[in-house]
Amino acid sequence: MTRLLLNRIEALNPTLNAYITVCGDSALAQAKQAEAELFTKGRGKKRDRGSLHGIPISLKDNIYTKDVRTTGGSPILREFVPLHDAPVVAALKKAGVIILGKTNMHEFAYGVTTDNPHFGPARNPWDLERIPGGSSGGSAAALVAGLCYGSVGTDTGGSIRIPAALCGVVGLKLGLGRVSAEDVIPLSQTLDFVGPLARTVDDAALLLEPIFVRGKNERKLLPGRVSSSRGRRPCFGIPKEFFLEVLDAEVEAAFQTALRILEKRGARLKEVSLPQMKETEDAGNQIAWAEATLYHENAGWYPQRSEEYSEDVRKRLEMGTKVTAVSYLRAMEFREKFKGLFHEALGANGVDALVVPTTPIAAPRIGEEWVSIRGASHSARALLLRLNRPANLAGVPAISVPCGLTNGGLPLGLQFITEWADEALLLEVARDFERECPLTARPALGSAD
Numbered sequence: 001m002t003r004l005l006l007n008r009i010e011a012l013n014p015t016l017n018a019y020i021t022v023c024g025d026s027a028l029a030q031a032k033q034a035e036a037e038l039f040t041k042g043r044g045k046k047r048d049r050g051s052l053h054g055i056p057i058s059l060k061d062n063i064y065t066k067d068v069r070t071t072g073g074s075p076i077l078r079e080f081v082p083l084h085d086a087p088v089v090a091a092l093k094k095a096g097v098i099i100l101g102k103t104n105m106h107e108f109a110y111g112v113t114t115d116n117p118h119f120g121p122a123r124n125p126w127d128l129e130r131i132p133g134g135s136s137g138g139s140a141a142a143l144v145a146g147l148c149y150g151s152v153g154t155d156t157g158g159s160i161r162i163p164a165a166l167c168g169v170v171g172l173k174l175g176l177g178r179v180s181a182e183d184v185i186p187l188s189q190t191l192d193f194v195g196p197l198a199r200t201v202d203d204a205a206l207l208l209e210p211i212f213v214r215g216k217n218e219r220k221l222l223p224g225r226v227s228s229s230r231g232r233r234p235c236f237g238i239p240k241e242f243f244l245e246v247l248d249a250e251v252e253a254a255f256q257t258a259l260r261i262l263e264k265r266g267a268r269l270k271e272v273s274l275p276q277m278k279e280t281e282d283a284g285n286q287i288a289w290a291e292a293t294l295y296h297e298n299a300g301w302y303p304q305r306s307e308e309y310s311e312d313v314r315k316r317l318e319m320g321t322k323v324t325a326v327s328y329l330r331a332m333e334f335r336e337k338f339k340g341l342f343h344e345a346l347g348a349n350g351v352d353a354l355v356v357p358t359t360p361i362a363a364p365r366i367g368e369e370w371v372s373i374r375g376a377s378h379s380a381r382a383l384l385l386r387l388n389r390p391a392n393l394a395g396v397p398a399i400s401v402p403c404g405l406t407n408g409g410l411p412l413g414l415q416f417i418t419e420w421a422d423e424a425l426l427l428e429v430a431r432d433f434e435r436e437c438p439l440t441a442r443p444a445l446g447s448a449d
Helices: 002-016 024-039 087-094 137-144 161-167 201-211 249-264 279-298 311-321 325-347 380-386 389-394 423-436
Strands: 019-022 056-060 098-103 151-155 170-173 193-198 235-239 268-272 353-357 370-373 376-379 398-405 411-417
Touching: 002 019, 002 024, 002 098, 002 137, 019 137, 024 098, 056 137, 087 098, 087 201, 098 137, 137 151, 137 161, 137 193, 151 170, 161 170, 161 398, 161 411, 170 201, 170 423, 193 201, 201 398, 201 423, 235 325, 249 268, 249 353, 249 398, 249 411, 249 423, 279 311, 279 325, 279 380, 279 389, 325 353, 325 389, 353 423, 370 380, 376 380, 398 423, 411 423
Parallel strands: 056 098, 056 151, 235 268, 235 353
Antiparallel strands: 019 098, 151 193, 170 193, 170 398, 353 411, 370 376, 398 411
């Protein structure tokens, strides 16, 4: 299995550019060890580490890996080789996974395209002229092209869910404190989250299990159907404000179809109010700009090595120098207020989860900075972030699952968002939808099961 995937990577990665570093020799050594542990004969002692034992996965290239370079997608760290694994990597290795390599990403996770000028752009397997999303774009591209069976990425304003939606896979952002972000090159320490990308919701749950911080007496992930977990039909909230205001026509049509599927499955739909949603963009920007620039200043890279950054990242670091202390503190104050507003929208209305599109558009073309929706021009970057940033600001779990294709054959994503510590419920509702609306199509390039 590992050798098969390495062969596929060798054949397809030159076109897709999904991986920055491939760990061929070490992956084969890990596979050999897993085989020995699982199938030892004679006097040898078998060791079964669980469902992930021997499963080959990839890691986003901002997660520390012992003896394997971790570039963050930047020339500044082109030769950086950590001396230890990040806790998430150590936990995954303990569970028996095989690390195939480190995936391409937007430089320092500071963008949503994975159009990386230093290591080359990652390409969407559904259309090689389009982006896979970002910043975990290489992970999503590798998954849908059959170059790994799962991946772990990071999400600051949608960087797991955006590429999941644009590439037709599952992307899961956890709630606050659920997965360690230690020894992961940060973008914004307040808004960063680590989580899995996978082909199915069940696979995402399996990949999450060894790295998930479970509360005392908390039930296991994916025990059954959501209707049985709360003793009634699930209720999904449809936000009155913001989320549905700017959508491409095909995205809106796919979303309405998804709602009909949920109702067919017995769910109740309820309109809910989430006031002050428009303020989430500014608050998120103020926090991310300030924290990113501070990290790069403390590392001694900015402004000393400004010329080594890509133009878009350098401009955002410059923005961070202009955030005042008052603006940052006001944004953090709004974040605390927004958490309460989010809790009220769900809890006071008896809503199990919000359901919204993941992105207002399908994958833009590489280099396409502006797109038209119903005759109006919009920033592609702002659109991709628009519906994802709120869950980061509130610190709540969210998941993107495929919900069909455009007429041009590009994937679209549906997003479920729950309250903090409701990951089990989130996975259940996502799996229930996935089973009713599976994405059976595969991109022509690299399609493999």
